[in-house]
Amino acid sequence: MIDYEDALARLLGTASTLPVERVDAANAIGRVLAAPLASAEALPPFDNSAMDGFALRCAGEVIHAGTVIDVHGLRAAGDGEARADDGAWEIMTGARVPDGLDSIVPVEQVETLDDDGGVPRIRVTADVTPGQHLRRAGEDLQAGAVLAEAGTLVDPALRMLCAAVGIAELPLRRCPRVALVNTGRELVDDPRRALGAGEIRNSNGPFLAARLAAAGADVVACRTVGDDVDAFLEALAVAGDVDVVVSTGAVSMGRFDFVPEALARLGATTLFHKTRIRPGKPILAATLPGGALFFGLPGNPSSTAVGLRFFVEPVLRRMLGMPDERVLELPLLAPYAKRAPLRMHLKARVVLDAGARACVEILAGQESFRIRPLLEANAWAVVPADVDTLPAGARVRVVSRGHLEPLGLYA
Amino acid sequence: MIDYEDALARLLGTASTLPVERVDAANAIGRVLAAPLASAEALPPFDNSAMDGFALRCAGEVIHAGTVIDVHGLRAAGDGEARADDGAWEIMTGARVPDGLDSIVPVEQVETLDDDGGVPRIRVTADVTPGQHLRRAGEDLQAGAVLAEAGTLVDPALRMLCAAVGIAELPLRRCPRVALVNTGRELVDDPRRALGAGEIRNSNGPFLAARLAAAGADVVACRTVGDDVDAFLEALAVAGDVDVVVSTGAVSMGRFDFVPEALARLGATTLFHKTRIRPGKPILAATLPGGALFFGLPGNPSSTAVGLRFFVEPVLRRMLGMPDERVLELPLLAPYAKRAPLRMHLKARVVLDAGARACVEILAGQESFRIRPLLEANAWAVVPADVDTLPAGARVRVVSRGHLEPLGLYA
Numbered sequence: 001m002i003d004y005e006d007a008l009a010r011l012l013g014t015a016s017t018l019p020v021e022r023v024d025a026a027n028a029i030g031r032v033l034a035a036p037l038a039s040a041e042a043l044p045p046f047d048n049s050a051m052d053g054f055a056l057r058c059a060g061e062v063i064h065a066g067t068v069i070d071v072h073g074l075r076a077a078g079d080g081e082a083r084a085d086d087g088a089w090e091i092m093t094g095a096r097v098p099d100g101l102d103s104i105v106p107v108e109q110v111e112t113l114d115d116d117g118g119v120p121r122i123r124v125t126a127d128v129t130p131g132q133h134l135r136r137a138g139e140d141l142q143a144g145a146v147l148a149e150a151g152t153l154v155d156p157a158l159r160m161l162c163a164a165v166g167i168a169e170l171p172l173r174r175c176p177r178v179a180l181v182n183t184g185r186e187l188v189d190d191p192r193r194a195l196g197a198g199e200i201r202n203s204n205g206p207f208l209a210a211r212l213a214a215a216g217a218d219v220v221a222c223r224t225v226g227d228d229v230d231a232f233l234e235a236l237a238v239a240g241d242v243d244v245v246v247s248t249g250a251v252s253m254g255r256f257d258f259v260p261e262a263l264a265r266l267g268a269t270t271l272f273h274k275t276r277i278r279p280g281k282p283i284l285a286a287t288l289p290g291g292a293l294f295f296g297l298p299g300n301p302s303s304t305a306v307g308l309r310f311f312v313e314p315v316l317r318r319m320l321g322m323p324d325e326r327v328l329e330l331p332l333l334a335p336y337a338k339r340a341p342l343r344m345h346l347k348a349r350v351v352l353d354a355g356a357r358a359c360v361e362i363l364a365g366q367e368s369f370r371i372r373p374l375l376e377a378n379a380w381a382v383v384p385a386d387v388d389t390l391p392a393g394a395r396v397r398v399v400s401r402g403h404l405e406p407l408g409l410y411a
Numbered sequence: 412m413i414d415y416e417d418a419l420a421r422l423l424g425t426a427s428t429l430p431v432e433r434v435d436a437a438n439a440i441g442r443v444l445a446a447p448l449a450s451a452e453a454l455p456p457f458d459n460s461a462m463d464g465f466a467l468r469c470a471g472e473v474i475h476a477g478t479v480i481d482v483h484g485l486r487a488a489g490d491g492e493a494r495a496d497d498g499a500w501e502i503m504t505g506a507r508v509p510d511g512l513d514s515i516v517p518v519e520q521v522e523t524l525d526d527d528g529g530v531p532r533i534r535v536t537a538d539v540t541p542g543q544h545l546r547r548a549g550e551d552l553q554a555g556a557v558l559a560e561a562g563t564l565v566d567p568a569l570r571m572l573c574a575a576v577g578i579a580e581l582p583l584r585r586c587p588r589v590a591l592v593n594t595g596r597e598l599v600d601d602p603r604r605a606l607g608a609g610e611i612r613n614s615n616g617p618f619l620a621a622r623l624a625a626a627g628a629d630v631v632a633c634r635t636v637g638d639d640v641d642a643f644l645e646a647l648a649v650a651g652d653v654d655v656v657v658s659t660g661a662v663s664m665g666r667f668d669f670v671p672e673a674l675a676r677l678g679a680t681t682l683f684h685k686t687r688i689r690p691g692k693p694i695l696a697a698t699l700p701g702g703a704l705f706f707g708l709p710g711n712p713s714s715t716a717v718g719l720r721f722f723v724e725p726v727l728r729r730m731l732g733m734p735d736e737r738v739l740e741l742p743l744l745a746p747y748a749k750r751a752p753l754r755m756h757l758k759a760r761v762v763l764d765a766g767a768r769a770c771v772e773i774l775a776g777q778e779s780f781r782i783r784p785l786l787e788a789n790a791w792a793v794v795p796a797d798v799d800t801l802p803a804g805a806r807v808r809v810v811s812r813g814h815l816e817p818l819g820l821y822a
Contacts, residue, residue: 026620029621029624043782076596077596077597078638080609093711094597095609135780141782155621156621156622156625157618157782160617160618160712161785163616163618166606184505185489191574191577191579192577198486200455200505203571203572206571206573211567253518254463254487355768356768369546371572375569395767401567405817409769410737410817
């Protein structure tokens with residue numbers, strides 16, 4: 001039995017970053033950049049007007065209220081280049097400013113004068129400061145600037161910026177391919193089938209499938225097998241070429257806990273079996289002959305959830321080329337005492353106290369068979385193995401429900 | 412020009428909750444419950460063992476260490492009912508406890524005795540407390556209990572609980588169907604096409620499409636049109652039966668801001684045009700003859716983002732039958748001063764100070780044409796119209812990037 005940190009180090013020492021693929025930017029949301037993203041274009045691409053109004057030439061001097069200026073042209077959004085050495089050009093928001101002009105007076109600060117059939121004229125009714133209401137080319141992003149670093153999750157804001165500078169494709173990490181195998185002759189997959197006397201429904205499978213997708217993985221196979229080495233090995237075989245296999249059940253001390261035997265038959269190399277944690281102590285990890293990482297998670301729902309969050313997700317993160325998660329340590333809302341010299345991973349809730357302090361509440365119902373408390377949890381709290389009791393206010397490590405989600409803050 | 416609160420009230424007074432549809436539970440992640448969800452089954456469905464070990468009958472009395480007990484049978488996970496009035500049954504984790512037995516002794520607290528060819532026997536090596544290591548039927552969820560209320564977002568935890576109690580289908584709100592129309596002859600959709608001299612790339616379209624999907628909407632149409640009433644009306648016509656139309660651009664004071672005219676030709680009823688906010692003041696809302704709600708968002712990127720988050724999303728939420736968002740008020744990291752008597756919606760970042768207090772930082776680069784600061788923002792901060800200056804520590808209203816996301820907490 002080893003400590004969590006050692007177990008994780010063994011896993012991370014085995015995991016390697018996945019290959020790069022180029023993906024249409026429209027399909028990149030939720031994916032991870034494999035290289036820094038630089039812009040070939042400036043944003044804005046040209047000097048343009050921040051207001052509907054008139055473009056003028058200040059040339060470094062204030063144009064005072066009351067000044068009358070000839071109007072030489074009109075620029076709407078979409079109009080091309082123009083050259084103007086003096087005078088005013090009427091201009092719409094976002095339109096390209098004629099070369100030679102350098103300031104914008106808003107339409108609300110302009111009086112239109114009768115033109116008597118000649119050149120139209122305006123009188124400005126407020127001082128015009130050089131450069132006012134002008135958006136300079138490259139002011140938001142210079143050509144060549146890096147938009148985002150390798151390891152960044154693509155979100156709608158990054159998608160917007162890519163679209164704004166004409167980035168059509170992004171270099172992304174391939175999604176980790178994951179096969180799921182739920183073991184146990186007691187498991188029923190079909191929700192419409194009535195349960196027999198000793199049967200239970202497979203809830204780990206749907207949970208893992210949903211959570212793995214949210215964690216950036218591609219669940220390519222999902223199978224339920226009885227307590228049967230051959231069926232288990234067949235499920236692995238048909239899953240094909242995957243990066244990760246996650247199984248549930250059959251890794252503990254029971255007579256029918258056949259996963260170690262199955263792995264031995266397969267020629268897998270065990271990385272560890274059992275760690276000093278609760279829940280999920282019997283967790284087993286191995287490398288399969290084809291190179292995939294195997295996670296044998298205990299079958300209790302909380303053990304499965306902890307195995308996913310604290311063992312599988314850090315590995316997915318490594319495969320995706322993401323930096324380690326930032327660690328937050330938040331004060332406990334209430335004292336906490338534990339009985340076993342194990343590292344605890346506890347269903348928890350981050351809450352704000354009246355002083356806007358983010359505190360963590362350890363939820364009731366930590367037994368590993370319970371599912372319902374997971375509805376209430378918005379975080380996991382971690383209490384190290386060598387700590388017995390913690391007073392209210394003591395800081396504990398807190399992580400979000402999934403590695404791609406921020407730690408949520410609730411009133 | 413009206414206040415934000417009045418504008419929102421008009422919108423919410425017009426929006427109605429969408430119809431219910433029954434959806435396979437496997438496809439329900441990210442959708443919203445339309446009715447309370449009750450369980451027909453108890454969880455666990457039967458009394459079962461929390462450990463690998465032996466089931467015993469304590470009948471309310473401690474069985475003391477050293478007691479020797481005959482072993483009458485074996486129960487593995489998946490085995491059906493059995494009856495036992497006394498003695499011990501070997502039992503695996505999760506297996507159904509024989510009727511009549513009421514406590515579990517873990518295998519680590521048992522010595523197996525030689526059976527001399529007769530009945531196998533064990534000696535317990537620690538006291539056995541009545542009910543220990545037993546999971547009672549219904550202990551996590553009783554049959555008939557409500558799992559989740561109407562308006563709840565289905566997440567992986569709720570998916571797990573549904574699977575655990577055999578809920579095959581969920582009553583969900585239909586997703587709001589949204590048509591997007593980006594206006595402006597300056598807009599270029601194809602990222603591979605070089606920009607002409609006055610052209611810019613369409614970044615609002617991809618942003619809105621991504622954010623609307625994250626907000627629970629179904630973007631059924633997406634079109635870019637020039638500054639052209641007919642093309643705009645055609646885009647609305649081909650979008651077909653939608654609940655919401657979101658357009659960008661052409662709602663301000665410029666000569667080519669044709670949306671009001673297009674709406675008039677369509678026979679739309681304007682709810683408001685212009686509100687006392689920044690950015691996004693020219694926002695326009697209307698009801699279309701077919702009943703859809705129309706949002707004319709100004710075309711600057713921040714104005715579009717604010718229009719979506721503060722006008723469109725509350726309406727989507729209402730259509731989805733969700734309760735209003737909880738409001739968090741967080742202390743400002745630094746003083747803030749504004750110049751206009753407008754309600755400000757500011758790109759912001761929630762950060763933790765050394766005392767674990769969640770503070771909000773107003774980011775640099777609030778001009779509405781800028782996109783890059785949206786990468787840094789993890790929240791929106793709101794400063795009311797009637798406030799001019801705020802000292803550090805003053806509380807301001809803060810919302811997350813999208814109504815279905817928690818407000819994220821970052822180190």
